[in-house]
Amino acid sequence: MMNVSTTTRPARRTPRRTELLAAGAATVTVVLWASAFVAIRSAGDAYSPGALALGRLVCGAVVLGVIWAVRREGWPPRSAWRGIALSGVLWFGFYMVALNWGEQRVDAGTAALVVNIGPILVALLGARLLGDVMPPRLLAGMAVSFAGAVAVGLSMSGGGGSSVLGVVLCLLAAVGYACGVVAQKPALGRASVLQVTTFGCLVGAVVCLPFAGQLVRETADAPLSATLDMVYLGVFPTALAFTTWAYALARTTASRMGATTYAVPALVVMMSWLVLGEVPGPLTLAGGALCLAGVAVSRSRKRVVRAVAPDSV
Numbered sequence: 001m002m003n004v005s006t007t008t009r010p011a012r013r014t015p016r017r018t019e020l021l022a023a024g025a026a027t028v029t030v031v032l033w034a035s036a037f038v039a040i041r042s043a044g045d046a047y048s049p050g051a052l053a054l055g056r057l058v059c060g061a062v063v064l065g066v067i068w069a070v071r072r073e074g075w076p077p078r079s080a081w082r083g084i085a086l087s088g089v090l091w092f093g094f095y096m097v098a099l100n101w102g103e104q105r106v107d108a109g110t111a112a113l114v115v116n117i118g119p120i121l122v123a124l125l126g127a128r129l130l131g132d133v134m135p136p137r138l139l140a141g142m143a144v145s146f147a148g149a150v151a152v153g154l155s156m157s158g159g160g161g162s163s164v165l166g167v168v169l170c171l172l173a174a175v176g177y178a179c180g181v182v183a184q185k186p187a188l189g190r191a192s193v194l195q196v197t198t199f200g201c202l203v204g205a206v207v208c209l210p211f212a213g214q215l216v217r218e219t220a221d222a223p224l225s226a227t228l229d230m231v232y233l234g235v236f237p238t239a240l241a242f243t244t245w246a247y248a249l250a251r252t253t254a255s256r257m258g259a260t261t262y263a264v265p266a267l268v269v270m271m272s273w274l275v276l277g278e279v280p281g282p283l284t285l286a287g288g289a290l291c292l293a294g295v296a297v298s299r300s301r302k303r304v305v306r307a308v309a310p311d312s313v
Helices: 014-043 049-071 078-103 108-115 118-130 136-156 164-187 193-207 209-221 224-249 254-260 263-275 282-299
Strands: none
Touching: 014 078, 014 224, 014 254, 014 263, 049 078, 049 193, 049 209, 049 224, 078 164, 078 193, 108 164, 118 136, 118 164, 118 254, 136 254, 136 263, 136 282, 164 193, 164 224, 164 254, 193 209, 193 224, 224 254, 254 282, 263 282
């Protein structure tokens, strides 16, 4: 008779596989979010901040809504709606408008400096409100990455290109991003990734509806390339990237995910070099390297050394 106990194996690799999938999802997110800065810069000449945010969110909501309907995931439970609504208002809606507006009033370097306060705020709020543990490696990695973001920002800053209002708007965008992430984390424990992302995007689109008139007028006059940039922003950096973000966030802490986004400045530098022909200087390259090094440190884990018993005599 066959021994049936050999037909089943314990899923020893499941935690490791989950960790790898979460890391892959986070990588997709930061790459697409980095590309968003290039697309926003391109579309910003034809679209005002509110109209661009609304068009992006509408495109994203349509794509996510179709997937949600095909998968028949149903409505999120009532207990998840508070987090979904808060993240939709603060992150999908307020953050996008404030960032678009702020980047029109400050140079790229100043915007990068101020907005990169966001991951630090995520870590502080996550520790305070969610009880996230902040190990020394995470703190050290965030410090290294922030130093890199400062270097990138200083290297990209131009004289006379900033205003107090622009700095305040970028700061408000960072606060909105941090609060939205912390609000989204509990919702992911009560609803699916697709539900949280779809309805968060929809809430953000509703918040931006006052800009509908501007969007209609500007779409009629905008060149096709700018409109395609807006559609790209909605489909990839919004629908896809926010979904992969939520997938990874559901499987790790808000602090660790916030630290991961410090890879974005380095990727923006590389994409601007390849796509826009903006050759980075030595300080910019050094800052980008620091950003990536800090992310690597923050996501590393302390190795556990197991003691080996001596051979028996």
